[in-house]
Amino acid sequence: MAGLDRSATVAVVGCGAMGAGIAQVAASAGHTVLLFDAREGAAAKAVDGIADALAKLVAKDKMREEDRVALLGRLEPVGGLAALAPSALVVEAIVEDLEVKRGLFRDLEGIVGEDAILATNTSSLPVTAIAAPLKRPERFAGLHFFNPAPLMALVEIISGLATDRAVAETLFATAKTWGKSPVHARSTPGFIVNRVARPFYAEGLRALQEQAGDPATLDAVMRECGGFRMGPFELMDLIGHDVNFAVTRSVHAAYFGDPRFQPSLIQQELVEAGRLGRKTGRGFYDYGAGVEKALAKDAPDAPRPSVVSVEGHLGPAHGLVEVIREAGITVEKLPGPLPTRPFGRNRIGRLVVDGVTLTLTDGRSATQHAAEIGRGDVVLFDLARDYAGATRIAIAAADGAARGSIAKAAGLFQALGKRVSVLDDLPGLLVMRTVAMLANEAADAVLQGVASAADVDTAMTKGVNYPLGPLAWAETIGLDLVVDVLDALNRTYGEDRYRASALLRRKVWGGTFFHD
Numbered sequence: 001m002a003g004l005d006r007s008a009t010v011a012v013v014g015c016g017a018m019g020a021g022i023a024q025v026a027a028s029a030g031h032t033v034l035l036f037d038a039r040e041g042a043a044a045k046a047v048d049g050i051a052d053a054l055a056k057l058v059a060k061d062k063m064r065e066e067d068r069v070a071l072l073g074r075l076e077p078v079g080g081l082a083a084l085a086p087s088a089l090v091v092e093a094i095v096e097d098l099e100v101k102r103g104l105f106r107d108l109e110g111i112v113g114e115d116a117i118l119a120t121n122t123s124s125l126p127v128t129a130i131a132a133p134l135k136r137p138e139r140f141a142g143l144h145f146f147n148p149a150p151l152m153a154l155v156e157i158i159s160g161l162a163t164d165r166a167v168a169e170t171l172f173a174t175a176k177t178w179g180k181s182p183v184h185a186r187s188t189p190g191f192i193v194n195r196v197a198r199p200f201y202a203e204g205l206r207a208l209q210e211q212a213g214d215p216a217t218l219d220a221v222m223r224e225c226g227g228f229r230m231g232p233f234e235l236m237d238l239i240g241h242d243v244n245f246a247v248t249r250s251v252h253a254a255y256f257g258d259p260r261f262q263p264s265l266i267q268q269e270l271v272e273a274g275r276l277g278r279k280t281g282r283g284f285y286d287y288g289a290g291v292e293k294a295l296a297k298d299a300p301d302a303p304r305p306s307v308v309s310v311e312g313h314l315g316p317a318h319g320l321v322e323v324i325r326e327a328g329i330t331v332e333k334l335p336g337p338l339p340t341r342p343f344g345r346n347r348i349g350r351l352v353v354d355g356v357t358l359t360l361t362d363g364r365s366a367t368q369h370a371a372e373i374g375r376g377d378v379v380l381f382d383l384a385r386d387y388a389g390a391t392r393i394a395i396a397a398a399d400g401a402a403r404g405s406i407a408k409a410a411g412l413f414q415a416l417g418k419r420v421s422v423l424d425d426l427p428g429l430l431v432m433r434t435v436a437m438l439a440n441e442a443a444d445a446v447l448q449g450v451a452s453a454a455d456v457d458t459a460m461t462k463g464v465n466y467p468l469g470p471l472a473w474a475e476t477i478g479l480d481l482v483v484d485v486l487d488a489l490n491r492t493y494g495e496d497r498y499r500a501s502a503l504l505r506r507k508v509w510g511g512t513f514f515h516d
């Protein structure tokens, strides 16, 4: 299916942050773009804003001046909806209000030609509901850009109940020719990104609520051990707690109160206090002038071990053995748990450092783990995106572990060149439980036909910059271990929030994968 021809006229209605960005993207691709905003002067102001943004690109040698002039020549602010008649595609980015959007599209139906496509950039309203009053809802779809639209590659193409597949395909192909990475999604609450990303914030908030660590330490673990570009607390501060909390509440309500999406009291309190993040100068962090950013707490330097025993296979952490050897530490191999997959409960091997058992979390707390294997000095470590490259590792000790256990574990990881964050005994530690919950939500989205596995993973890498798609990541960990982590959390907390997706279980039983 071909996208819109460059000669086709595109209209943007609502020229705020998103509308202006979308107009810039369409004009960059060669379209004439008509801009309309109900507020007088707003469309012209949006064009001025684009002109300034492009001037910066020219100053940085990222754009030629003649291209800037040509692009600006394709942007045409108009004074009324009637002027949008020649448009082949209208993208709406007005206020997030169902009735206002419905009214606009009913008006547009009487103005544009029969073949024109109508699209909404809504981030939270059902596409099906906006289209319902239209005479021809089949030509209506969601075209969901991410902020800032000129920079973010992802575009979710949302089909409502009535959307014609050909319309969705045309939008998909058009977004591609605009240099974007489009994905298809069905109109369901949060679409892909705003649904699947919820655990990234929720598990961080949960860890904080359970006093596993402070925001700066937990953020550092997610960045330097998990490989995420930002930690959840600094990201929520950037997004704004009012916005982030409202999205969580709306997704939670839209899924009829499913505990998977339960909002956090901690975040609610920040909103109530007016600590909305960077924009108010305070959120989890204090951005006041002269205030130094809170730093992650690191374990004090501890002695380096000379010998480490390896019992069995360390599952997704097995790469550590080589890293330990390369650090010049003697590795003794001992017989241990099963050397191959499946890696689940009690099947992942262990490292033993001077009597302390060190193993990757499988969703149980260190204390539960110690009780079940009958060894007291147990220290668990977190999932790392890449054990060789990670600059930090999170660890937690069982309640009954001897005093020096943490120092012995920390000494090993420090000898490998890593900083060590000591968390309270959080079941599943932070990176593992976050990735498991992201994969769980992604699997349910696939199970429910919201999007394909490939599109879910693309959405999360292009829309929120995750280092890997959650389903591809779960496969590198082992889907069996991911299900074990979820089951352990489910048992520990007794909460439906941690129920494993039926599709994850099916993949484990069937020995099949999301990606070939």
Ligand code: NAI
Pocket (backbone or CB within 6 Å): 013, 014, 015, 016, 017, 018, 019, 036, 037, 038, 039, 042, 092, 093, 094, 095, 096, 100, 104, 121, 122, 123, 124, 144, 145, 146, 147
């Ligand atoms: P904004 O408040 O910056 O801009 C909205 C613009 O629409 C304003 O200029 C306003 O004057 C105009 N407007 C309002 N009612 C209108 C009407 N009936 N006809 C014509 N113009 C009208 O809002 P923003 O952030 O650009 O959001 C617009 C849409 O994009 C919303 O549906 C929002 O949910 C969605 N969205 C926002 C994202 C964001 O990060 N801000 C990301 C993705 C989607």
